[in-house]
Amino acid sequence: MTLLETLAIDLPIIQAPMAGVSSPAMAAAVSNAGALGSIGVGATDANGAQKMIAEVRARTSRSLHVNVFCHQPPKADAALEAAWLARLRPHFEKFGAQPPERLREIYRTFLDDDAMLAAFVAAQPRVVSFHFGLPSAERIRALREAGIVLIASATNAAEGRAAVSAGVQAVVAQGYEAGGHRGVSDPDAHDDRLGTIALTRLLVRELDIPVIAAGGIMDGAGISAALRLGAAAAMLGTAFIACPESEADAGFRAALASNAAHHTTITRAISGRPARCLANAFTALSAGVADRDVPAYPLAYDAGKALNAAAKAAGETRFGAQWAGQGAPLARALPAADLIATLAREMR
Amino acid sequence: MTLLETLAIDLPIIQAPMAGVSSPAMAAAVSNAGALGSIGVGATDANGAQKMIAEVRARTSRSLHVNVFCHQPPKADAALEAAWLARLRPHFEKFGAQPPERLREIYRTFLDDDAMLAAFVAAQPRVVSFHFGLPSAERIRALREAGIVLIASATNAAEGRAAVSAGVQAVVAQGYEAGGHRGVSDPDAHDDRLGTIALTRLLVRELDIPVIAAGGIMDGAGISAALRLGAAAAMLGTAFIACPESEADAGFRAALASNAAHHTTITRAISGRPARCLANAFTALSAGVADRDVPAYPLAYDAGKALNAAAKAAGETRFGAQWAGQGAPLARALPAADLIATLAREMR
Numbered sequence: 036m037t038l039l040e041t042l043a044i045d046l047p048i049i050q051a052p053m054a055g056v057s058s059p060a061m062a063a064a065v066s067n068a069g070a071l072g073s074i075g076v077g078a079t080d081a082n083g084a085q086k087m088i089a090e091v092r093a094r095t096s097r098s099l100h101v102n103v104f105c106h107q108p109p110k111a112d113a114a115l116e117a118a119w120l121a122r123l124r125p126h127f128e129k130f131g132a133q134p135p136e137r138l139r140e141i142y143r144t145f146l147d148d149d150a151m152l153a154a155f156v157a158a159q160p161r162v163v164s165f166h167f168g169l170p171s172a173e174r175i176r177a178l179r180e181a182g183i184v185l186i187a188s189a190t191n192a193a194e195g196r197a198a199v200s201a202g203v204q205a206v207v208a209q210g211y212e213a214g215g216h217r218g219v220s221d222p223d224a225h226d227d228r229l230g231t232i233a234l235t236r237l238l239v240r241e242l243d244i245p246v247i248a249a250g251g252i253m254d255g256a257g258i259s260a261a262l263r264l265g266a267a268a269a270m271l272g273t274a275f276i277a278c279p280e281s282e283a284d285a286g287f288r289a290a291l292a293s294n295a296a297h298h299t300t301i302t303r304a305i306s307g308r309p310a311r312c313l314a315n316a317f318t319a320l321s322a323g324v325a326d327r328d329v330p331a332y333p334l335a336y337d338a339g340k341a342l343n344a345a346a347k348a349a350g351e352t353r354f355g356a357q358w359a360g361q362g363a364p365l366a367r368a369l370p371a372a373d374l375i376a377t378l379a380r381e382m383r
Numbered sequence: 384m385t386l387l388e389t390l391a392i393d394l395p396i397i398q399a400p401m402a403g404v405s406s407p408a409m410a411a412a413v414s415n416a417g418a419l420g421s422i423g424v425g426a427t428d429a430n431g432a433q434k435m436i437a438e439v440r441a442r443t444s445r446s447l448h449v450n451v452f453c454h455q456p457p458k459a460d461a462a463l464e465a466a467w468l469a470r471l472r473p474h475f476e477k478f479g480a481q482p483p484e485r486l487r488e489i490y491r492t493f494l495d496d497d498a499m500l501a502a503f504v505a506a507q508p509r510v511v512s513f514h515f516g517l518p519s520a521e522r523i524r525a526l527r528e529a530g531i532v533l534i535a536s537a538t539n540a541a542e543g544r545a546a547v548s549a550g551v552q553a554v555v556a557q558g559y560e561a562g563g564h565r566g567v568s569d570p571d572a573h574d575d576r577l578g579t580i581a582l583t584r585l586l587v588r589e590l591d592i593p594v595i596a597a598g599g600i601m602d603g604a605g606i607s608a609a610l611r612l613g614a615a616a617a618m619l620g621t622a623f624i625a626c627p628e629s630e631a632d633a634g635f636r637a638a639l640a641s642n643a644a645h646h647t648t649i650t651r652a653i654s655g656r657p658a659r660c661l662a663n664a665f666t667a668l669s670a671g672v673a674d675r676d677v678p679a680y681p682l683a684y685d686a687g688k689a690l691n692a693a694a695k696a697a698g699e700t701r702f703g704a705q706w707a708g709q710g711a712p713l714a715r716a717l718p719a720a721d722l723i724a725t726l727a728r729e730m731r
Binding site for chain 1: 502539540558559560573575576577578579580581584585587588598599600601602604605607608609611612613645646647648708709710713727
C-alpha cells in the first residue's frame with residue numbers, strides 16, 4: 036500500500052498543521068483539492084479539537100490530519116521564570132503593559148491528555164501526527180485500534196528510528212529550513228541541524244516506512260525534488276500562510292509579503308522551544324539569550340503571547356510568533372484550493 | 384548555450400574543489416568520466432597552481448575547474464592573535480608541543496595575487512571559480528578575455544546578485560548543509576543559513592544565469608532533485624572525500640566511515656572562517672568560543688594546522704580540518720570514475 040493509499044489522498048502534498056495559522060477551512064479546502072488538509076490542536080483542548088474536527092467535517096468527507104504536541108511537561112522553576120519575566124518587563128513597559136505575574140502551562144501535552152485521546156478515538160480523523168516526541172505504547176495502540184494512521188516528526192536518524200519502533204506508519208523528515216517549531220524530542224540535546232535534502236536521503240535509506248519531506252518546499256519544483264529524494268510526499272507549511280483561509284494576522288501577512296521574508300531565524304525565546312520565525316522585533320530581543328535562561332515550553336509561550344498582545348494593542352505587530360520557513364519569499368496569497376491546483380500543475 | 388555546453392561536460396555533475404582533499408588525479412578522473420573535475424588552489428601559490436594544472440593536463444584534455452579564495456586580506460590584531468595563541472597553548476601542551484609564536488598569513492587572497500592571475504591567463508583552465516567574494520572588474524575581464532568561464536559561490540540572494548553583476552556565467556548555490564568553508568563574502572555579517580532547497584529555488588527564480596546546487600547532495604537521487612529545483616547542475620564535495628584519489632588522511636577517512644559522520648558542525652575556530660566539519664576534538668574545543676575572539680582567515684588557520692600537526696604527531700587524529708557536509712554518512716569509497724558512473728546510473 037502506498038502512502039497516498041494509506042492517507043486516501045490523490046496528490047503527494049500535505050499541508051502542514053500550523054497551530055494558530057492553519058484553520059478548519061484551510062484543511063477542508065486542501066483535502067477537497069486532493070491533498071491532505073491538516074489542523075494543529077496543540078494550542079487547544081479536547082473540546083476545541085472536537086469543534087475544529089467538526090468544522091472540517093462540515094466542509095469535506097475526505098481525509099483529515101490532526102497534529103498534537105507530545106512535549107515533556109515542563110518542570111516548574113520559580114527563580115528562572117521570575118528572572119525571565121523581569122528580563123521581559125522593560126519590553127512590556129515600552130507598550131504601557133506589565134508582564135504576567137507568573138507563567139502558566141498554557142497548553143497540555145498529548146502525553147497525558149486523556150480527553151484528547153478520547154476525542155480522537157471518537158472522531159477518528161484519518162491521520163494523527165506527533166510533534167516533539169511520541170506518546171506511550173498504550174496511546175499509540177488505542178489510536179491504531181481506532182483505525183487512525185499515525186505519523187511522527189523526525190529531525191535526525193535516531194528520532195526516525197524511535198518513530199518506527201513506536202509503530203507509526205510514516206515519518207516527517209523535518210529539515211532545518213522548516214518554519215515553526217523544530218520537532219526535536221529533547222530541545223536541550225545537541226541539534227545537528229540537518230537540512231531537508233540530507234535528512235530525507237538519510238531517513239529514506241535507513242527507515243522501512245514512507246518518509247515525508249518538509250522544510251523549504253514551496254512549489255511544484257520543490258515537491259518534485261522531494262519525490263526524487265525518495266520521499267513519498269512533501270509537507271508544505273509556509274506556502275499556506277498567505278492563503279485567505281489562514282489565521283495569520285495582518286501584521287504577519289504584511290511581513291511575509293515584504294523583504295522581511297528573506298530573513299528567518301531559530302529562536303526559543305518566544306515559546307520555550309526552538310522554532311523558526313521571520314526575523315522580527317521578538318527574535319531581535321531574543322538574540323544573545325542563552326537557552327538555559329528561557330523557561331521550558333509552553334511556559335515561555337505564556338509570556339511570549341502576552342508580549343505580542345501588548346505590542347499589538349500599541350500598534351506594533353513585530354512581536355508575533357511569525358513562524359515561517361526559509362522559503363518564505365516564495366509564499367503566494369492564493370486560496371488553498373487554487374494553491375493545491377497550482378502545485379499539482381507545477382509538478383507535472 | 385546550456386551550462387553543460389559552456390563547461391564542455393556531459394553530465395550535470397561538478398566535483399567540488401576541496402583544497403587539501405581534491406587532487407589533480409581526482410579532477411582528471413572526474414573529467415574523463417564526463418563530469419567537471421576541480422582543484423582548489425587556495426592553499427598554494429601560483430607555482431603550486433601551475434604544477435597542479437599541469438598534473439591534471441597530463442591525465443586529461445577535458446575541462447578543468449580551478450577554484451580560488453577571494454577573501455579580504457586579514458587585518459593584523461596582535462592582541463587578539465596573542466590571546467588566541469594563549470588560549471590554544473594548553474591544547475598544544477597536551478601533545479608536548481608549543482603554539483607558533485605568531486600567526487602568519489599562510490594563504491594569499493586571489494584579490495591581489497597577480498602571479499596567480501597570470502598563471503590562469505597562461506594556462507587557461509576551462510573554468511575558474513571564486514569563493515569568499517569576487518575579484519575586481521579588471522581581474523574578471525582578464526580571465527574572461529582569456530576564454531575562461533567564471534563561476535562564483537552564493538549563500539544568499541544578495542551574493543547571487545553581486546555575482547551576476549560582476550559578470551560570472553554561473554552561480555553555486557551553496558546551502559547550509561555543505562561541507563567546508565561557507566562561501567559568505569563577509570564572515571561577520573548575519574548569516575540566514577539558507578538550506579540548499581530554499582536557496583536554489585530563490586536563486587533560480589531571481590537570477591538570469593545558471594545555478595549549480597551544492598550542499599547535502601551525495602547520490603543520483605540528490606542530483607536529480609537538484610535538477611528538479613531548476614539547478615543546471617549539482618556540485619558534490621563530501622561524496623568524493625573517500626575516493627582513493629582524495630588527499631584525505633587516514634584519520635579523516637576513518638572518521639568519515641564511522642558513526643562520527645552523522646555529526647557535523649560549523650566552526651570558525653579552525654581556520655578563521657565558518658566551515659562545516661565533522662564534529663571532532665577541534666570542533667569540541669571551539670564550542671563556546673565567540674566569533675570575535677578568533678583571528679581572521681587565514682591567520683587562525685596557521686594555528687589550526689599547527690595544532691593538528693602536533694596532535695597527529697602524538698597519534699591523535701581528531702584535530703584535523705575534517706571538512707564535510709551533512710550527507711557525510713552517505714559517502715562511498717569508490718574510485719572517482721566509478722563514483723561518477725554510479726551517480727550517472729542512479730540519476731536515470
